[in-house]
Amino acid sequence: MSEPLVVIGNGMAAARLAQEIAKRALGRYAVAIIGDEPRLAYNRVLLSSVLAGEIASKEIELQPAAWWRDRGVTLSYGRAATSVDLQSRRVVLADGRLVPFSKLVFATGSQPLRLNIPGADLPGVHTFRDSRDVDLLLTLAAARRRVVVIGGGLLGLEAAYGLAKAGSPVTLVHLMDRLMERQLDAPAAALLKRLVEEKGIDIRLNASTKAIFGGDTVRGIELADGTHIAADAVIFAAGIRPNAGLAEAAGIAVNRGIVVDGSLATNVAGVYALGECAEHRGVCYGLVEPAYEQAKVLAEHLAGRSASYEGSVLSTNLKVSGVNVFSAGDFAGAAGTEAIVLSDARQGTYKKLVISGGRLTGAILIGDTQDALWYLELIRSAASVTAFRSDLMFGRALAERKAA
Numbered sequence: 001m002s003e004p005l006v007v008i009g010n011g012m013a014a015a016r017l018a019q020e021i022a023k024r025a026l027g028r029y030a031v032a033i034i035g036d037e038p039r040l041a042y043n044r045v046l047l048s049s050v051l052a053g054e055i056a057s058k059e060i061e062l063q064p065a066a067w068w069r070d071r072g073v074t075l076s077y078g079r080a081a082t083s084v085d086l087q088s089r090r091v092v093l094a095d096g097r098l099v100p101f102s103k104l105v106f107a108t109g110s111q112p113l114r115l116n117i118p119g120a121d122l123p124g125v126h127t128f129r130d131s132r133d134v135d136l137l138l139t140l141a142a143a144r145r146r147v148v149v150i151g152g153g154l155l156g157l158e159a160a161y162g163l164a165k166a167g168s169p170v171t172l173v174h175l176m177d178r179l180m181e182r183q184l185d186a187p188a189a190a191l192l193k194r195l196v197e198e199k200g201i202d203i204r205l206n207a208s209t210k211a212i213f214g215g216d217t218v219r220g221i222e223l224a225d226g227t228h229i230a231a232d233a234v235i236f237a238a239g240i241r242p243n244a245g246l247a248e249a250a251g252i253a254v255n256r257g258i259v260v261d262g263s264l265a266t267n268v269a270g271v272y273a274l275g276e277c278a279e280h281r282g283v284c285y286g287l288v289e290p291a292y293e294q295a296k297v298l299a300e301h302l303a304g305r306s307a308s309y310e311g312s313v314l315s316t317n318l319k320v321s322g323v324n325v326f327s328a329g330d331f332a333g334a335a336g337t338e339a340i341v342l343s344d345a346r347q348g349t350y351k352k353l354v355i356s357g358g359r360l361t362g363a364i365l366i367g368d369t370q371d372a373l374w375y376l377e378l379i380r381s382a383a384s385v386t387a388f389r390s391d392l393m394f395g396r397a398l399a400e401r402k403a404a
Helices: 011-024 046-050 065-069 131-141 156-168 186-199 245-249 288-301 372-381 388-394 398-404
Strands: 003-008 031-035 073-077 081-085 089-095 097-098 103-106 110-112 125-127 146-151 170-173 202-204 209-214 218-223 228-230 234-236 241-244 257-262 272-275 278-280 315-320 323-329 338-344 348-354 359-366
Touching: 003 011, 011 146, 011 288, 011 359, 046 131, 046 156, 073 288, 081 245, 125 131, 125 186, 131 156, 146 156, 146 288, 156 186, 156 315, 186 202, 186 323, 186 338, 186 348, 186 359, 218 234, 218 257, 218 278, 234 348, 257 272, 315 372, 323 372, 348 388, 359 372
Parallel strands: 003 031, 003 103, 031 073, 103 272, 125 234, 146 170, 146 234, 170 202, 257 278
Antiparallel strands: 081 089, 089 097, 110 241, 209 218, 218 228, 315 323, 323 359, 338 348, 348 359
């Protein structure tokens, strides 16, 4: 008889875990996936493309319903888990249903942060995180509402681009001195700012939001320097917080996220966590690739084989506001490293490669990202680049041909 395995969360991490388990231990577990969103798991990375009208919402689903059935996965979507009883080994759903488990995985993701400022609870203040948010923002864009997006990281840029392309006048305000400061250096961020502004988005840097003002609805925001920016809606996209409350209430160890070890296990036997809700060695990863790497390790462990998650090399490889952006590793360059930079503002391209001890340790690409996966492979493998160092900047085809 199959062992009951329950996964709380129906996002990209849960979907990849189901896929990895099916590869390694099909039939060993009766997998039940519980999610509160009323739809099949989808590619959250493509939400801005849905908002921009570049792709239909249905097209971002990761797998059709038949795929899950064929692998023995029971899906309960549109049903929120409200509590976990570790003593009786049952998950309690909002509709009162009880789901028993032998093993339990938290894949509850994260939630967007809302700034603690006056007016944050006014009607017209929203977030950008899931497909329900997209539906609401599409309504705003269709009415050509003026929107202020707070946050100049990946989420904020994606929200601003989608809204602008859908028809809304958009102003993006960011507390820091450059966009995507966690992924880009100053020159790369400056180029990205220019390219995004060319798409009609007004960007304000070094802009601290003091308050959101209005009466029965939003009328605009006030910055710390006294500047007022008119708006019909405000979107918070200034960071995320792991959804760890359900686990904490059950008595599972939580710091910022749900604390896990190298096997993705919590402090409770048979209970695991992965993805944005998990904290490994003090780090909560807010990106998709680490969640996929964790899913492989956890699936190996659940299949009865030895595996350990040692952490991830952080990388971003996306089209950000319509601009190709790649960043990985130590792009800032620690002491003793060497940076090779190629910048062509007219063509809208920027490349920076950081080398240490004959190995590629970091990279940033803006515009031309065709060799991004090769650079990421070199960073992760720590392979020597000495044989083709002089041609490394010009891409894989030339570098490997000359090194042969």
